[in-house]
Each structure stands twice: as structure tokens, then as C-alpha cells.
Amino acid sequence: xxxxxxxxxxxxxxxxxxxxxxxxxxxxxxxxxxxxxxxxxxxxxxxxxxxxxxxxxxxxxxxxxxxxxxxxxxxxxxxxxxxxxxxxxxxxxxxxxxxxxxxxxxxxxxxxxxxxxxxxxxxxxxxxxxxxxxxxxxxxxxxxxxxxxxxxxxxxxxxxxxxxxxxxxxxxxxxxxxxxxxxxxxxxxxxxxxxxxxxxxxxxxxxxxxxxxxxxxxxxxxxxxxxxxxxxxxxxxxxxxxxxxxxxxxxxxxxxxxxxxxxxxxxxxxxxxxxxxxxxxxxxxxxxxxxxxxxxxxxxxxxxxxxxxxxxxxxxxxxxxxxxxxxxxxxxxxxxxxxxxxxxxxxxxxxxxxxxxxxxxxxxxxxxxxxxxxxxxxxxxxxxxxxxxxxxxxxxxxxxxxxxxxxxxxxxxxxxxxxxxxxxxxxxxxxxxxxxxxxxxxxxxxxxxxxxxxxxxxxxxxxxxxxxxxxxxxxxxxxxxxxxxxxxxxxxxxxxxxxxxxxxxxxxxxxxxxxxxxxxxxxxxxxxxxxxxxxxxxxxxxxxxxxxxxxxxxxxx
Ligand SMILES: Nc1nc2c(c(=O)[nH]1)N[C@H]1C(S)=C(S)[C@@H](COP(=O)(O)O)O[C@H]1N2
Ligand SMILES: [Mo]
Numbered sequence: 001x002x003x004x005x006x007x008x009x010x011x012x013x014x015x016x017x018x019x020x021x022x023x024x025x026x027x028x029x030x031x032x033x034x035x036x037x038x039x040x041x042x043x044x045x046x047x048x049x050x051x052x053x054x055x056x057x058x059x060x061x062x063x064x065x066x067x068x069x070x071x072x073x074x075x076x077x078x079x080x081x082x083x084x085x086x087x088x089x090x091x092x093x094x095x096x097x098x099x100x101x102x103x104x105x106x107x108x109x110x111x112x113x114x115x116x117x118x119x120x121x122x123x124x125x126x127x128x129x130x131x132x133x134x135x136x137x138x139x140x141x142x143x144x145x146x147x148x149x150x151x152x153x154x155x156x157x158x159x160x161x162x163x164x165x166x167x168x169x170x171x172x173x174x175x176x177x178x179x180x181x182x183x184x185x186x187x188x189x190x191x192x193x194x195x196x197x198x199x200x201x202x203x204x205x206x207x208x209x210x211x212x213x214x215x216x217x218x219x220x221x222x223x224x225x226x227x228x229x230x231x232x233x234x235x236x237x238x239x240x241x242x243x244x245x246x247x248x249x250x251x252x253x254x255x256x257x258x259x260x261x262x263x264x265x266x267x268x269x270x271x272x273x274x275x276x277x278x279x280x281x282x283x284x285x286x287x288x289x290x291x292x293x294x295x296x297x298x299x300x301x302x303x304x305x306x307x308x309x310x311x312x313x314x315x316x317x318x319x320x321x322x323x324x325x326x327x328x329x330x331x332x333x334x335x336x337x338x339x340x341x342x343x344x345x346x347x348x349x350x351x352x353x354x355x356x357x358x359x360x361x362x363x364x365x366x367x368x369x370x371x372x373x374x375x376x377x378x379x380x381x382x383x384x385x386x387x388x389x390x391x392x393x394x395x396x397x398x399x400x401x402x403x404x405x406x407x408x409x410x411x412x413x414x415x416x417x418x419x420x421x422x423x424x425x426x427x428x429x430x431x432x433x434x435x436x437x438x439x440x441x442x443x444x445x446x447x448x449x450x451x452x453x454x455x456x457x458x459x460x461x462x463x464x465x466x467x468x469x470x471x472x473x474x475x476x477x478x479x480x481x482x483x484x485x486x487x488x489x490x491x492x493x494x495x496x497x498x499x500x501x502x503x504x505x506x507x508x509x510x511x512x513x514x515x516x517x518x519x520x521x522x523x524x525x526x527x528x529x530x531x532x533x534x535x536x537x538x539x540x541x542x543x544x545x546x547x548x549x550x551x552x553x554x555x556x557x
Contacts, residue, residue, distance in 0.1 A: 009093050010210060012201070016142035017089020019216040020103065020135040021081055026220030027108070028131030033234070040227070041128045043108035046070075046077050046283045048113040070283055079489060081106075089139070096144050100136050106325035107132025118369025138216055147212040186280045200474035235287040240402055243290065243395045249321040252340050255321075256499040263470040265455035267509055269498075269508060270321065271337035273392050278399050279326050279335060279413065281435070286367050287421045290403040295387070299363075299425035302354030309403055311399040312387060315344045319383045320409075321501045323446050323474055327412040328482065328541050332452050336474070338505050341407045342390030347380045349387070350424075355380075359426035362416030362469075363434060364406050373434040374408055374416045374427065383409050383477055384504065387421070409504035410477030412545060415445035442544035449475040449534045453508075453552045461555045464517050470510035471524060471550075479503030479529035486523045487510045495524075503529065515556045522552045 025042055032040040050073065060251050084106065092099020110128030114120055141147050201209075260269045269365045298304040319342045326335035350362065361373045379385045385408040389396060396402040401419025408416035414436050425432075429443055451473035456462055459488040480500070484492035493513040513522075525534045538548030 010090055013089040013093035014086045015213050016139055017085040019137040019213045022220035023138050023216050024131035024135035026224035027134050028287040029137050030128035030223040031130045032127040033227040033231045035123045035126050041131060042077055043283050044117055047117055050281050092139055096140055099139055102341050103132050103135045110325060115431045120198055128497055138296030142212055175220050236289055239290055240395050245314055245390045245395060246317055248317040248342055250318040252319040252321055253501050255501060259499050259511055261470060261498050263455060263468055263510060266470045266508060267454055267472055271339055273397050278338040279337045281370055282368050285399050288367050288403055288420050293403050295422060297353045297424045298453040299427050300356040300359035301426050305353050312344055313413045317342055318345055318384060319504045322407055322409045323505045324413055324417060325475055327445055330541060331546050339387040343388035345388035346385040346387060350380055355426050358428050359490050361427050361429045362481045363425040363427055363432055364421050365423035367420045367422045369474055372415050372418050374411055410447055412445035412447055426500050440542055447476045448545045448547055449526055449528045451524045451534060452550050453522055453524050456554050458552045460555055462515055464515050464556050467513045467515045468510055469513050469522055472506045472508055473526040474506035475528035476504050479528050481529045482527040483509040483527055487520055520554055520556060523549045525549050
């Protein structure tokens with residue numbers, strides 16, 4: 001009891017700090033939505049952290065959290081913010097001014113982060129300003145205003161330094177209400193010396209304070225979640241649903257018979273959109289209205305071009321199966337998918353723009369400022385590089401780049417597959433480093449030949465006898481000639497290749513294994529159409545993609 005007593009004001013401070021922070025974040029979220037800026041402080045600060053984080057650190061986050069790294073970052077930011085809020089509250093109990101200064105500092109951080117986000121206007125400062133203002137007002141209302149916790153007189157005189165600086169002194173005896181608030185301190189048996197540090201808070205005042213905190217948290221939740229809800233409602237889902245994609249003048253080749261093996265656990269030949277991996281630096285998915293969307297093809301070109309979405313849809317379209325892969329895909333990893341993309345070929349468009357001499361790099365720029373750079377020669381060598389508007393028969397899903405993204409067969413996503421693309425700038429590799437390059441990744445990112453065992457899964461126990469080993473292999477824009485499987489240190493055995501639509505997609509393969517009892521490791525390797533065998537030398541994903549053989553240990557009973 002006496003422990004509670006002595007820390008009571010501190011607990012109040014901490015609670016007030018958290019309530020103030022919650023109101024700041026909630027209000028800022030609502031203001032961000034209402035003012036149309038997509039820069040609520042948590043997102044803006046998180047985004048700044050993402051962009052400022054040194055490559056290895058971000059890599060660590062990606063390794064550890066895989067696609068959940070964004071959620072982890074937001075939770076981390078929220079936990080840090082909570083800690084900071086508690087600190088501000090504790091400080092405010094001793095000095096309200098210092099506490100308010102803490103809030104001011106946080107507001108400045110929020111404003112700075114919001115204003116430096118790509119495409120942010122002056123209005124981006126509003127959410128943080130208003131949030132910080134409300135937090136300051138609430139903090140002093142809770143700690144020094146009419147909602148402030150009132151301390152019992154004697155304690156105040158006992159120790160001034162833990163008392164609220166301008167807290168009211170409520171001299172009402174705390175008796176008689178104690179039973180209504182079970183965790184409230186007893187007034188103490190008569191004769192028990194009151195701890196000299198701080199006094200018990202009058203239960204009535206305490207309840208008033210807690211009600212205030214509760215109300216603040218409620219308002220914060222309503223503002224925050226209401227804002228979120230409104231922003232999704234205001235998003236571009238409706239615009240996307242209304243789009244009717246044109247038919248391609250050059251349709252996708254139908255899947256050859258047998259391209260799809262019916263083996264459980266084997267990745268389907270065409271990845272459904274909902275299962276397609278997602279990688280990007282965007283903490284909130286950019287909402288780009290197709291009506292407003294423009295693509296500028298500019299830089300070192302003879303004829304700069306600006307296209308609207310309608311202009312794009314009016315151009316002849318192709319539809320192709322293309323397997324997209326992430327450079328961060330570990331050997332055996334899942335950051336790869338195969339989809340049927342509908343879009344406008346990039347080669348002819350770039351030819352119309354007319355690259356000038358030395359323009360060896362085409363930089364794709366997203367509406368959120370992210371950039372990637374592809375070699376001009378690759379985009380104009382006749383391969384099906386495209387500005388994609390459709391994915392597996394529907395308009396691009398918003399998280400996969402709606403309304404328009406780039407897809408280039410044979411290049412990792414980080415050097416080519418710009419989602420929410422709004423600019424293609426012709427420049428040179430010497431003159432411009434795209435987003436990931438200064439963070440330690442190679443400027444050139446052709447996809448490496450790889451193969452993966454999908455079944456059996458690692459560390460499974462299998463019954464001895466016939467076992468189907470199956471998986472996928474890829475060497476985009478080159479093609480796969482052969483896949484081989486090896487058990488332990490045995491001979492490489494040829495697997496059966498399923499047919500593929502083109503050299504731009506992965507192929508499925510399978511191999512029948514007469515499994516014998518014991519611990520075994522299965523390995524796979526692919527050979528591309530030029531005869532180059534996938535290297536067994538294990539290398540990390542950075543700077544330009546992992547190499548090595550996928551190994552799957554299993555137990556056979
Ligand atoms: N705007 C934007 N586009 C982007 C990225 C990004 O961070 N921002 N990441 C790229 C990377 S690293 C990859 S692997 C692919 C992934 O595309 P997906 O999410 O549709 O699978 O998108 C690319 N396009
Ligand atoms: Mo990627």
C-alpha cells in the first residue's frame with residue numbers, strides 16, 4: 001500500500017503521458033485523412049525510418065520479419081512512442097514545462113518526417129502540429145488542470161518534488177470512498193505513519209482522473225480508427241473495380257498441356273494474386289486515382305511523352321506470363337511468383353521518346369518517391385518489358401502497383417518492377433543511383449538461375465518407398481534446360497520437366513525417389529538453356545541475389 005502511495009503521482013503521470021500520446025496519434029490520423037495528406041505522424045516517422053535505415057539494418061529487418069517487417073516497424077514505433085509518452089508523463093509530474101517541451105520535441109520530429117516525405121506539401125505539417133497541440137492541452141488538463149489528481153495534504157508537505165507542480169491540494173479526507181475503488185490506498189490504520197514521499201490520492205479525484213484518461217483513450221481510438229476507415233473508403237478500390245481492361249492484341253499463349261503438375265505442396269504454375277509475394281518500402285499502400293494518373297517519360301530523350309491512363313489503355317496491349325522474383329529471395333525462398341500480366345510494351349514507347357546518346361539507364365519513379373533503374377538496352381531488346389495494368393485477368397491489385405507498374409522479364413524487382421509508377425526518366429548509371437544502390441545493392445540485377453524443392457518439406461518424416469520430389473526452377477528470359485536432384489552425396493538424377501509457356505517463366509519439375517530409411521538430404525540444381533549449371537557456391541542475397549543449391553533434410557522411417 002505504501003508503495004502504491006509513494007508512486008501514485010508517477011503512475012498518474014505515466015497514464016497522462018500515454019493518454020496524451022494516444023490523443024496526439026489518433027487526432028493526427030484523423031487530420032491527415034481530412035486534409036488529404038497521407039502523412040499521419042506514425043506512418044511518416046516510420047517511412048522516414050525505413051528510408052534512413054542503413055542497408056544492413058533494413059536487411060536485418062527483412063530477414064527477420066520477412067513480409068511482416070512493416071507491421072513490426074509500426075509496432076516498434078508504437079512501443080517506442082509509448083515509452084517516450086510514459087517518460088514525458090513522468091517528467092511532467094515534476095515539471096509540467098519539461099513535459100510539454102517533450103511533446104513539442106515529438107511534434108517537431110513528426111513535422112520534420114512528414115514534410116520530408118516525397119510529394120509532401122505544407123499541409124503535411126498539420127497532423128503533427130494539431131496532434132502535439134492537443135497532447136499538450138490534455139497533459140496539462142490531466143496533471144495540472146481540473147482533472148488533475150489531488151493529493152492528500154500531508155504528503156504534499158512531506159515531499160514537494162513528487163507532487164504535481166500545480167496540482168490542486170484536495171484536503172477532503174479519503175475515507176468513506178475507499179470501498180468503491182478497490183485498488184485505492186487505505187487511509188491507513190490510525191497511527192500508521194504515512195510514507196513521507198507522496199500521499200494517497202483522493203479516490204474521487206482519482207476516479208475523475210481515470211475517467212478523463214479513459215475518455216481521452218476513447219476519443220483517440222475513435223479518431224484514429226475512424227480516420228483509418230475513412231481513408232480506406234476514400235481509397236481507389238471503387239475506381240479500380242470500375243475499370244474494364246481492353247483485350248490484348250497479342251494474347252498470352254495458353255498454358256501447354258502438363259505445365260501444371262498435380263503434386264500436393266508444389267507451387268501452382270500461375271500464382272493467384274492473393275498469394276503473390278509483396279515487397280515494397282511503402283508503409284501505407286499508395287492510392288493512385290487512375291483519372292489523375294500521368295506517366296512522364298522524360299530526361300535524356302528527344303521527345304518527352306506524357307500519358308494518361310486512358311492514353312495507355314488506348315495503346316495496343318500484350319498479355320504475357322512472366323515470373324517476377326525478388327533479389328532478397330533466399331535459396332529455397334518464396335519471394336517469387338508467376339502471373340499473367342497485361343500491359344503496353346515498353347520498347348516501342350521508349351523508341352517514340354527517343355533516348356539520347358549515353359542514356360543507358362531508365363529510372364522508374366513511384367508516386368511515393370521510390371526509384372529503380374534498368375538498363376535501356378534490356379528494355380529495348382525485344383523482350384516483353386511492359387507497363388502493366390492487369391494481373392491474372394484483373395486490374396493490378398492496389399498493393400501490386402495499381403494503376404500501372406513496370407514488369408521486365410529477367411530482371412529482379414528492385415531494378416525494374418516499379419509499382420505505382422509515375423515517371424520513366426532516361427539518364428545514365430553514372431549519373432543516378434536508384435533507391436537500393438546506395439544501400440549496398442548492385443545497380444545491375446539480372447535474375448540468377450535457381451531451383452527450389454517444394455515437396456517434401458524440410459524436416460518432415462516420410463514413409464520409406466516411392467516419394468514424389470517436386471519443385472520449380474527458373475532462369476528468366478533464358479529458359480531451363482535441365483533439373484537434377486541428388487540424394488545425400490549420390491549421383492545427380494535427371495528430373496522430369498513440365499513444359500512452360502516461355503523462357504520468361506519458371507518451370508515445374510518432379511522426380512520419383514525410392515526413399516530408404518534414415519536421415520537424408522535432397523538437393524536440386526538447374527541448368528539453363530545455354531548449358532550453364534546453377535552454381536553450388538552459397539552466397540548471400542546482397543548485393544545481387546543469392547546462389548547455392550536448395551537442400552531439404554528429411555527423415556525416412
Ligand atoms: N514503388 C515501389 N515499387 C517496387 C518496390 C518498392 O519498394 N516500391 N519494390 C520492388 C521490389 S524489391 C520487388 S521484388 C517488386 C515486388 O513486386 P510485388 O510486390 O508486386 O511482388 O516490386 C518492386 N517495385
Ligand atoms: Mo525485391
